[in-house]
Amino acid sequence: MTSENFVQSAISCFDGHYNHWSMLMENFLRSKEYWHIVEAGVAEQATSTVLSDQQKADLEGQRLKDLKAKNYLFQAIDRSILETILCKDTSKQIWDSMKKKYQGSTRAKRQQHQALRLEFETLRMKSGESVTDYFSRTMAIVNKMRIYGDKMEDVTIVEKILRSMTPKFNFVVCSIEESHDIDELSIDELQSSLLIHEHKLNQHEKEEQALKASIENHSAPRDHRKRGRGHHSTTYRTRSADKPNVECYKCHRYGHYKSECRTNLNRQHGEISNLAEKEEEVSLLMVYTGCSNHMCGDKTAFSELDESVRNTVKFGDNSNVSVMGKGKVTIHTKDNIIQTISNVLYVPDLKTNLLSAGQLQEKGYEISIKDGICRIQDKNLGLIAQVKMSAYRMFPLYLSHTTHSCLAAKLKDTAWLWHFRYGHLNFGCLKTLQ
Known part of the structure; x- marks a missing residue:
């Protein structure tokens, strides 16, 4: 005698997110071979119709499958929600009632679809957001649109992602557009390529931060070389307090010293x-x-x-x-x-x-x-x-x-004009000449 260990699959309970629940529930019912009963219903015959033995057996088999499908739906739907469903005679009635209640009519679905399309069109990658998180946000919206019947092609999603990346990915986007055929590029391939570039960019930023810290540490001792007892913090505070008024001797801008100038960092990187x-x-x-x-x-x-x-x-x-x-x-x-x-x-x-x-x-x-x-x-x-x-x-x-500019000076006071013409003659002599 042989025995089989049968493990009952977990039934997804309805948590208010109908689109996600209906997808899981449909897949579960398909695996049990009950979905066609839920979708089409039991083919009931008129009472006056005389059925053969085979037709009676088929009808009983459909009714049994319908009862099993109803049993799964009863387990997946909370009691408070079941009480709001008036017609519960067949699994099809229960399913259609849930669909109409939580997915809405055709008009409501169209409005929700338009709202999702607007969200997709205005979607942009946030500053500091990772490639993985941005792809997750994008695909979540796309999957919702597809549930409402939108047949969006992968190339549309790829183009949207490429044109909505943050500015630091501009060079990466340019490289991908030049080296790949966008029509043939899949979403997974695009994500893989962007993840590789993101890793390189993060490594490059870490190296720049380490270099900047090294330069700051290297220049710090010069501020304390002549400090004595009781003067260890005065110099540092004075330097920090006056920093906004400090002019760089390298680029002649204010707010930093020559040793901290960004032009030095650019030259060290060889860029x-x-x-x-x-x-x-x-x-x-x-x-x-x-x-x-x-x-x-x-x-x-x-x-x-x-x-x-x-x-x-x-x-x-x-x-x-x-x-x-x-x-x-x-x-x-x-x-x-x-x-x-x-x-x-x-x-x-x-x-x-x-x-x-x-x-x-x-x-x-x-x-x-x-x-x-x-x-x-x-x-x-x-x-x-x-x-x-x-x-x-x-x-x-x-x-x-640089942009070309032309500046002109105009002197309105005639006394000063004659002062300049006579080789900076004093005004007393000019008055005598007058």
Whole structure:
């Protein structure tokens, strides 16, 4: 004699979240082969119809399955809710009543679906939110929309996630769009790729924080070298209190010392070699080999702009963006020399400014990439820029652009005017001459 150990599957009790409960309950009833009875109901015959023995057996079998399905529904639904259901003769009546009560009519479902669609369209990644948490929020909304009949394709979700990431992922998004076919990229592949880049970015930030702490610790003893007994805290408090009024001798800005200047950190990381000593506005350009023209999305960076130029640019994901002008961008070098980048396309929809390697070579510059370092050299001037590859395999170059301005001084007092004309003659003599 053989014995079988049968383990009863746990029944999901209704907790107020109908969509989640109905999904679990439907799967449970399908596994018991009762779902077709709940969905279609028992095929009752008219009383005047004469049934054969086989038809009677089939009808009894359906009624038995319906009773078993009702038993599972009774166990899953609380007594207080069951008392509000008027028709409980069949499992189909109970199921339809629950669906209408908690999912609503067609009109109500349409309104809920529209609310979810609006939430999906306005969804954006929060500052400091992890990739895993953002994907969980996004997919929770998508699954609710699909329950209401929305047949959203994976490519729509992928595109939404890519355009709603935080700014620190801009370079990663650009890299993914250029190296993958978005139409073929699955949601799981996108999440895996973003998780890898997120890990690298977090490691890079930790290294920067460690470097900053090391520099601060290195510069701290200089503030206490001449301290004596009873003076160990006065110098530190004075330095901290006066810090907002301190001018940096490196960048001439207030609030920090030369040893704490961010320009030193940038140079230690090797991310930039030609940086203006005094920065007005810093632009980020990506040295890129895959574009045929320099492109900039910031209109204020142009010193000259011909807005009559109109064209389109096609990216690797087959998307097209409009070119709204062409002009020049003026920048400062480390030696405070003004240089001009010509033939730059103005693309308002561009997230990251692109510096075309091909266009630089046409101008006579030599570009080499070795050991994670991109070097731009001129035949006469030598090394122009040296850029270290970042954690996301891109070459970010920080340059300071400037805008041309013309200032005029006007003197309204004629007495002062004659004072200057006569070589700063005193006013008493001017009065005598008058």
